[in-house]
Amino acid sequence: MTASRGVVVIHYAELGTKGKNRSFFVGVLRRNLRRALVGLEVASIQSRHARIFLEFAAPLDDDLQRELRSRLGAVMGIATFSFATRIPGRPLDRLEREACELVERALGEQAREPGAGGGSVIRTFAVDTRRGDKSFPIPSPEINRRLGAAIQGRTGLGVDIRNPDLNVGVEVLPDSILLYGNREEGQRGLPVGASARVVSLLSSGIDSPVASYRILARGCRVIYVHFHSMPYTQRASVDLTLDLVHQLAPYQPKSELYLVPLAEIQRKIAVEAQSSIRVVLYRRWMVRLAEKVAAKVGARALVTGDSIGQVASQTVENLSVIEEAATIPILRPLVATGKEEIIRMARKIGTYDISTQPYEDCCAFLMPQNPETHVRPDDVRRAEEALGPMEDLVWDALARAERHVIPCVASGAIRK
Ligand code: ATP
Ligand code: MG
Numbered sequence: 001m002t003a004s005r006g007v008v009v010i011h012y013a014e015l016g017t018k019g020k021n022r023s024f025f026v027g028v029l030r031r032n033l034r035r036a037l038v039g040l041e042v043a044s045i046q047s048r049h050a051r052i053f054l055e056f057a058a059p060l061d062d063d064l065q066r067e068l069r070s071r072l073g074a075v076m077g078i079a080t081f082s083f084a085t086r087i088p089g090r091p092l093d094r095l096e097r098e099a100c101e102l103v104e105r106a107l108g109e110q111a112r113e114p115g116a117g118g119g120s121v122i123r124t125f126a127v128d129t130r131r132g133d134k135s136f137p138i139p140s141p142e143i144n145r146r147l148g149a150a151i152q153g154r155t156g157l158g159v160d161i162r163n164p165d166l167n168v169g170v171e172v173l174p175d176s177i178l179l180y181g182n183r184e185e186g187q188r189g190l191p192v193g194a195s196a197r198v199v200s201l202l203s204s205g206i207d208s209p210v211a212s213y214r215i216l217a218r219g220c221r222v223i224y225v226h227f228h229s230m231p232y233t234q235r236a237s238v239d240l241t242l243d244l245v246h247q248l249a250p251y252q253p254k255s256e257l258y259l260v261p262l263a264e265i266q267r268k269i270a271v272e273a274q275s276s277i278r279v280v281l282y283r284r285w286m287v288r289l290a291e292k293v294a295a296k297v298g299a300r301a302l303v304t305g306d307s308i309g310q311v312a313s314q315t316v317e318n319l320s321v322i323e324e325a326a327t328i329p330i331l332r333p334l335v336a337t338g339k340e341e342i343i344r345m346a347r348k349i350g351t352y353d354i355s356t357q358p359y360e361d362c363c364a365f366l367m368p369q370n371p372e373t374h375v376r377p378d379d380v381r382r383a384e385e386a387l388g389p390m391e392d393l394v395w396d397a398l399a400r401a402e403r404h405v406i407p408c409v410a411s412g413a414i415r416k
Contacts, residue, residue, distance in 0.1 A: 005043060006060030007086050008068060008170060010052040013079040013188040026052070028219075029077045029191040033251035034072050038317040038409055040064070044262055047130040050173065053178075069184060071409065074250035076217055077194070078186030079192070082169060084178040092146070095177055099127070099147045099168055100154045102181045106166055107155060125151060129170040136172045137291070143170060148275035174211040190219030192252040197221045197292040198331065201286060201302040204240035204359065207305030207334055210249060210342050214333040215303050216251045223297050224255065225290050227262040229366060236359035242404065243354045249406045258293050262286065265393050266366050273383040275368035278312045280375045281383060282366075284325035285390075290330060292398055301329040307337055312371035321375050 012029060026047050033054070035047055041057035056064065061084050072081045087095055087104070103125060111124055127147045129140040138146075148159055157166075171178040176207065198214040202224045212222050227239040238259055245257045262285070269281045289301050306314045313322070323330055334342055346352035 006056040006058060006064065007084045008054040008060070008081055009084050009178060009180055010054065010072070010081045010186075011079045011170065011183070012050070012052065012077055013186070014077075014190060025077070025191060025194050028193045029075075031074075032075055032191050032193065033075070034255050035408055036075050036250070038407075039187045040067065040071075044247030048173075049130060049171075051130075051132075055166050070251070071223060073184065074187060074408075075191070076187050076219065076251060079188050080183035080186055082180035082183050084169075084171075084180040087177045088175065088180060090136070090172070090175075090177050092143075095143075095170070095179065096147055096150045098150055098179055099170070102168065102179060103155055103157065103166060104152050106181055107157075110406070120165050122157065122165040124158045124164050124165040124170060126164035127151070127157060127168045127170060127285045129172065131172045133172050133174045140172075142202070143172075165388065187217060187251070189217030192216055192219055193219055194219035195221075196300040197223060197298055198301045198303050199225055199297065199299045201290055201305075202226050202241055202244065203305070204237045204244065204307065204344050204355060206352065206355040207307060207342055208303075209244045209305075209312070209355060210345045210349070211305040211333045212248060212305055213251065213349050213351075214344070215331060216248070217318050221246075221252060222303070223293070223299055224257040225260060225293050226257060227260050227286050227289070229263045229266055230261060232263050232267075232268045232366065234359070240354055240357055240359055244351055245404070245406055246410075247350050247354060249410075250408050253408050255259075255406040255408070256297070257404045257406065259404070260289055260293070261397050262289070263399050265390065265397060268387060268390075268393065269383075270366050272387055274379075276370060276372040277375045277379055277383060278366075278368050279371050279378060280321055283313055283322045284380070284384075285394075287325045287330070289394060289397060291393070292328060293304065293401075299328075301331050302304060302326065303331045303333070305334055306332045307334045307339070307342065310339065312373045315373045316328050318372075321377055321380055 010127060029044055030047060043057045045056040046053045063084055072078060085098060107122060127144045129143040131140045152159065166181060167183060169180045195218055198215055200219045200222045202208045202212060202381055204326060216222050228238050242257065245255050249255045265285050266282055269278055273281055286304065293300060304320055308314060343352060346355060
C-alpha cells in the first residue's frame with residue numbers, strides 16, 4: 001500500500017449484529033462491492049475489525065469521489081462510507097497536523113457554502129479512534145485526547161462525544177493510519193444475496209417499485225416480472241417498466257426483467273367472467289404465472305405493491321382471494337403504508353417521475369367499470385371452472401416472455 005492510493009472506509013449496517021453468520025454477510029457484501037465497482041481501478045478490498053477497506057490504484061480525485069458516492073450510495077448493507085487519507089509509517093505528529101487540517105478544510109467549506117450537504121453547522125467535533133493494531137503503543141483514548149486538544153487549540157471548536165457536528169475517524173492499521181472526516185450515508189439494510197431470491201410483480205405504477213426496493217434492502221435478490229396486454233395496449237407501459245428496472249438496477253449486482261404477455265388470458269376472462277370480479281381473476285393468473293417464473297429462477301416468494309384499501313382489488317377480502325391462487329408466500333412490504341409515505345419513498349429512489357408518466361394502463365374492454373370490493377371465493381371458483389382448461393394459454397404466455405438483463409452499473413459509467 002502506498003501513500004498516493006485512495007482508501008475508502010466502509011462501515012456496514014446490521015451485519016455487525018449477526019453473530020456467527022457475520023462472515024457470510026461480509027462475504028456477500030464484498031462480492032457485491034466488486035460488482036458495483038466494475039471498471040474502477042480497485043487495488044484491494046479487505047475486511048478487518050468490522051470495517052471494509054477499499055483501496056484504489058489512484059488517489060480519490062473529485063471525479064472518482066463523485067462516482068463512488070453514486071455507486072457505493074446504492075449498495076445495500078453499507079451504513080456509511082468515508083474517503084480517507086492514509087498516513088504511512090504512523091507518525092503521530094503528522095496525524096495531529098493532518099487531523100487539524102481536515103477540520104479546518106471542513107470549516108472552510110462551510111464558510112464558502114453555508115448549508116452545503118445538508119449537514120448541521122459545525123460547532124462541535126469528536127475524535128473516534130479504532131486501534132485495529134493492538135500492538136500500537138498508544139491506546140485509543142489517548143489518541144482521541146491528543147488529537148482533540150490539538151484540534152480544539154487550532155479551531156476553537158467544542159468537543160461533543162455523543163452528538164458531534166463533525167466526527168473525525170482514525171483507524172490504526174499495522175502499517176499506516178487512516179484519517180477521515182465526513183461519513184457519507186449508505187443504504188443500510190442487508191447486502192443483496194444474504195436473503196432468498198424473490199420474484200417481484202412490477203407494474204409501471206408507483207407502489208411496486210417501492211415494494212421492490214424495500215425487499216432489496218432486506219437482502220433479497222429481486223427478479224422482476226411485468227405483465228403487459230399488448231397488442232391491446234401500446235408498448236408504453238413496457239418501456240416504463242424497463243425504465244423502472246434501470247432506475248432500481250444499482251441496488252443489486254444484476255437485475256432481470258421478464259415481460260410476460262397476459263393479453264390472451266385477460267381476453268378470455270373478459271369474455272367469459274362477470275365484469276365485477278375480473279380484476280381479481282387477472283391478479284390470480286398473474287400470481288400463477290409469476291410462480292412459474294419463480295420456480296424457474298429459484299425464487300422462494302412473490303412480492304407485490306399492494307396496500308390495504310388503495311384500490312378495489314386491495315381490500316383484505318380481495319387480497320385473500322388472490323392469495324389463494326398462490327402456493328408460495330406473497331410478501332407485501334407496503335401493506336400498511338399510506339400513499340403519502342409511498343410517494344415520498346418513490347421520490348427518494350427516483351422512480352416517482354417514471355411511474356407518473358402517462359400511459360394507457362389497459363384498454364377499456366379489459367377493465368371493469370365497477371369492480372367488486374368483496375369478491376366471494378365461491379364466485380371466483382365458479383368463474384374459473386367456467387373458463388375451462390387454461391394450461392395452453394399459460395404455457396404460451398411463458399413461452400413468449402421476453403427476458404432482459406440489466407447490470408448494476410450502466411456501461412456508459414465504466415471508466416478504465
Ligand atoms: P402499483 O402502483 O404497483 O401499480 P396499484 O396501486 O396500481 O399498484 P394494482 O394495479 O391493483 O395496484 O396492483 C397491485 C399490485 O399487483 C402491484 O403493486 C403489482 O405488484 C401487481 N401488478 C399489478 N399490475 C401488474 C402488472 N401489469 N405486471 C406485474 N405486476 C402487476
Ligand atoms: Mg397499478
